[in-house]
Amino acid sequence: MKVLVAVKRVIDYNVKVRVKADNSGVDLTNIKMAMNPFCEIAVEEAVRLKEKGVASEIVVVSIGPKVAQEQVRTALALGADRGILIETDQEVQSLQAAKLLKAVVDEEQPQLVILGKQSIDSDNNQTGQMLAALAGMPQGTFASEVAVDGDKVNVTREVDGGLMTVALTLPAVVTTDLRLNEPRYASLPNIMKAKKKPLDMKSPADFGVELKASLTTLKVEEPPKRSAGIKVADIAELVDKLKNEAKVI
């Protein structure tokens, strides 16, 4: 079974985000970039499926600037077999990303597509579901367990209030939640080997997709700051303040 994994280059998880002074966006100059953490979990899940003998080939795809090759190479070092980068310097919104991925799905015909549930930059949580809809596939979003069983996949999903398991007919789309697995680190020999794995460079035009965005970001601001309040000496003072000052209990 062929598995397609989509990964995104985003700001590193540990970097403190700063809004630009002119409110045009977030300052990304000289900022450390990395693979989106939910995408790392997606790659790891695909590699585990291959180790179990369920997956036969893992194709990893990314959409972004030329330097996003780094993230595709990282996925190759983690165990993906070949990579595709759809190169563009333009902003790619979820629907356009889904259309590009749909075109890749049409070419590659994977049985399973795994994506992160959201990217930690735009926090949209859309692309996997949009791809599933465009490709006419069922979806298992926010997965904490994935079990392929013949022509079906059972996906346990993290939903409000607990867990829900659905059975999907393959081919299907799965989006990963945090507890699906703990991604491994790439070993040095695997990083060296990944340099020789095939990486196809494509453009949106190769797939006939026009990057026409319907959402315009008018401004980006810092969230309202909360300021530190007071320190209370003991529980008695705390309870008194909550009752008589804040009036919340």
Place this chain on the structure above:
Amino acid sequence: MSILVIADHDNGSLKPVTLNVLSAAVAIGGDIDVLVAGEGCSAAAEAAASAEGVSKVLLADNAAYGHHLAENLSALVTDLGKGYGHILTSAATTGKDFLPRVAALLDVAQISDIIKVESADTFMRPIYAGNAIATVQSSDAIKVITVRGTAFDPVAAEGGSATVESLDNVQDAGSSSFVSEEMAKSDRPELTAAEIVVSGGRGMQNGDNFHMLEKVADKLGAAMGASRAAVDAGFVPNDMQVGQTGKIVAPNLYIAVGISGAIQHLAGMSGSKVIVAINKDEEAPIFQVADYGLVADLFEAVPELDAAL
């Protein structure tokens, strides 16, 4: 143009967050129809009909919608949604699951997790885990939107008298089916709807120590929450997690016990009206957002708090 709101419900009853989504719809302006899709969900439809500001309730009662499977629900909403200017639902896990499919099938963008309506086409939403707030404008003919419930005050649950219209529109894609669910059983209020939330972090040291917090929560009628550190350490189940990757809460009172205040946690609770922090480390970042901070050993402070209530 009119607005279609897809109700959150568990078939038996309407979830309160629907009233918050209706409030966002009122802010946009226009006639508001509510879709209640489920199985055996007529009581939820009746509840939606009495909510303030609703013109009409559409009831799609069929086994195909019983478990809110995204494939079936999105086909129904896409079919109905073509006649509306806006389609709204809450940014809870059901809405996050099915609504992007609707947007894709209608060939429009989705605006996720809005916290403010600026105008009928312009909305504010958090990005980068709440570290920045973006104002976005949509040029799509149909605006497909998920709403962060805690950012909007609810409309009144009573006072409306909308008609309920039954639909016989059955969309069953047949490609997905419900297998099972494991829902946490609790008599406490739901985390995202509670007036008071008591949360524990890594400082609680183990799951048993959370019983101390439960006593306090029960005296206050509060919901229980936890930081990601406490969840990852296995102290409590993951549905209790408050933060960027868990639940976003904005109660009147949030009591953080043994929580250091990582940025991902703050993203999930900094909308709370009053924040109390109890932590023995006076340098903990949680104190920078707390209205009332108590530097103390929680194992002494929590039983004292329990006794004082």
